[in-house]
Amino acid sequence: MDVLPVPLPSAKMAAVEKRRLPVAQAANFTGSGRPGVSRAAATAESEEDFLRQVGVTEMLRAALLKVLEARPEEPIAFLAHYFENMDLRSPANGGAGEPPGQLLLQQQRLGRALWHLRLAHHSQRTAFNNNVGVAYECLSASGRKKKPGLDGRTYSELLKRICRDGEAPEEVVAPLLRKIQCRDHEAVPLAVFRAGMLTCFVLLEFVARAGALYRLLEDPGLAVADRHVGQAVLDTLEGALQASDDTTPARYLEAGSRLGPDSLALAMDRALVARRPSTPMTREEFLEKAAALFIAKVKPVG
Amino acid sequence: MLSPERLGLPDYEYLAQRHVLTYMEDAVCQLLENKEDISQYGIARFFTEYFNSVCQGTHILFREFSFIQATPHNRASFLRAFWRCFRTVGKNGDLLTMREYHCLLQLLCPDFPLELTQKAARIVLMDDAMDCLMSFSDFLFAFQIQFYYSEFLESVAAIYQDLLSGKNPNTVIVPTSSSGQHRQRPTSGEASMLEGVEAPLFYQCLENLCDRHKYSCPPPALVKEVLSNVQRLTFYGFLVALSKHHGINQALGALPDKGDLMHDPALDEELERLLAQIPGLVNSVTAGPEASCLPARTPPRVGSPWRPLHHARKVDAESDGSTEETDESET
Structure with missing residues (x-):
């Protein structure tokens, strides 16, 4: 079925005579549920007024701002996801009759927060920070308890979800989670939340890059890498990370130069020349050791 | 990332x-x-x-021409839709005239301009009698170039005319020594006997055009490749070479390679499944040439705007029949 071109419903209607629907009727379906809107819309004459009354103008403005903030590679697909997410959130689809269970509600909130967090890559720091703020509000605003705020349990759950979706092996990211998790009953301030999210996303990217590095070292036939070469790469990485203890720009340059092709190649060459028989290094081990170097730099919470 | x-x-x-x-x-x-x-x-x-x-890419179906040509993505989507809806024409080896292809195009876009179909047909038929028959793939690839690079080709035609009449539209770019040399050529008796323009000079003009053109152009490296194989060429010779160029088709990304044009197992399966649901039709399809009514079967599934057009068109009895049968199968 999906291989045949299927037009969108609007195309089907294109030939239908353009009739002006009683505006009040349409206004009931915006999901905004603002009282008084329908009466005002009924008097609206122009299409512009109609769009404003039913909330289209506001919706598109918000969507366009999101596009500009995130600058996605594929803005049209981005918009499709954006509206899909909005549609899922609207009360019409949340099961209007019975209120969803507490657990389901919690899952929905997590899903929404994750969606906001992923809108922009963490290197687009302003956009990312905004989205972290929105995600924080998503999670903390709709709590059942009297005092609003984000508890440690929800925060930990979110961290776990991010790591799981990031496809990093569990044992690799577990040390990080131990370090930046909060206690279940603790209230998590925004600053801690933001630092946690950022660290988590950066680690996932770090692990992904380490994985790519390992693939280069890997013996294609055996699916393992030589221990000495692997260790030499890890040592170089460690040296570079130690150099970047201080945050002055000169330190960044130094770290970069230590990881430059020539010094890395020298280290690998030395390891190859001094080759002794040894047990090979697996992918898991390499990733775990690489991640440990990163995690050692993370300041623990509290 | x-x-x-x-x-x-x-x-x-x-x-x-x-x-x-x-x-x-x-x-x-x-x-x-x-x-x-x-x-x-x-x-x-x-x-x-x-x-x-x-x-x-389904957003362009049955939309007005101005929208269909509004963006490169819309153009590519339209080419893809045209191919997918009517590729059975090619599969059956049917040859159609320019007018018939135009009718097919109008099934997807009611106000599709005849002029564009004519221009595409001219690439296939090299300006010969316009009522000749064309194969589906010949027409499709010529149409692709004409439709997707419409504005670019208009500028190319103007440059070509200038070159033919001895003007060099590119005098600022071309180094003086070579441009002087080229300018003398067309005036000499020898050059006017030859058809077309010199490929290297033509390429210099086109390269400059690609640089400043705000609409889509074929990748300049591939244009160069097309033009480096020949000494001289005519405007239609150039268009034919573009339309047959494998790399340009790939760069455009709307259609598969010529060899795979008829190969789409998923769609075949779907069609077969649909046909199996229609009692009494299977025989007529396997019988042979009547199978040309197949393409008509795809569009009716999607609804009303299509129908009046379909009847307005000079259609044979079988494809009318198939429309109704398909509708029955859906109910």
Whole structure:
């Protein structure tokens, strides 16, 4: 079925005579549920007024701002996801009759927060920070308890979800989670939340890059890498990370130069020349050791 | 993961480059035309469906020509839709005239201009009698070049005319020594006997054109490749070479390679499944040439705007029959 071109419903209607629907009727379906809107819309004459009354103008403005903030590679697909997410959130689809269970509600909130967090890559720091703020509000605003705020349990759950979706092996990211998790009953301030999210996303990217590095070292036939070469790469990485203890720009340059092709190649060459028989290094081990170097730099919470 | 130049553009350039506003504007127009739909599904759902259909390329079906040609993505989607809907014509080896191909195009886009179909046919028929028959793949690839690079080809035609009449439209770019040399050629008796223009000079002009052209152009490296194989060529010779160039087809990305044009197992399966549901039709299809009514079967599934056109067209009895049968199978 999906291989045949299927037009969108609007195309089907294109030939239908353009009739002006009683505006009040349409206004009931915006999901905004603002009282008084329908009466005002009924008097609206122009299409512009109609769009404003039913909330289209506001919706598109918000969507366009999101596009500009995130600058996605594929803005049209981005918009499709954006509206899909909005549609899922609207009360019409949340099961209007019975209120969803507490657990389901919690899952929905997590899903929404994750969606906001992923809108922009963490290197687009302003956009990312905004989205972290929105995600924080998503999670903390709709709590059942009297005092609003984000508890440690929800925060930990979110961290776990991010790591799981990031496809990093569990044992690799577990040390990080131990370090930046909060206690279940603790209230998590925004600053801690933001630092946690950022660290988590950066680690996932770090692990992904380490994985790519390992693939280069890997013996294609055996699916393992030589221990000495692997260790030499890890040592170089460690040296570079130690150099970047201080945050002055000169330190960044130094770290970069230590990881430059020539010094890395020298280290690998030395390891190859001094080759002794040894047990090979697996992918898991390499990733775990690489991640440990990163995690050692993370300041623990509290 | 990151393409930094995208992040450095000013807002309006970023939006214009990806035609975001074109689609947003169209989404709003569609919404205003279909207020019934939003009263049923809600606005967010409407926009979700709209932008999903843009991603899938089904948004151009039965739309007006001005929209279909509005963006490169719309053009590629239309080419793809045309191929997928009517490729059975090619599969059966049927040859059609320019007018018949035009009717097929109008099934997908009611106000598709005849002029464009004529221009495409001219590439296949090399300006010969325009009522000749053409194979589906010949027409499709010629049509692809003509439709997708429409504005570019218009500029190319102007440059070609200038070169033919001895003017060099590119005098600023071409170094004086070589341009002087070229300018003398057409005036000499020898050159006027030859057909077309010199390929290297033509390429210099086109390279310059690609640099400043705001519409889509074929990749300059591939244009160079096309032109480096020959000494001289005519305008239609150039278009034929473009339309047959494998790499240009790939760069455009709407259609598969010529060899795979008829190969789409998923669609075949779907068609067979549909045919099996229609009692009494299977025989006539396996019988042979009547199978040309197959392409007509795909569009009727999608509804009303198509039907009046279909009847207006000079159609044979079988494809009319198939329309109704398909409708029955759906009920």
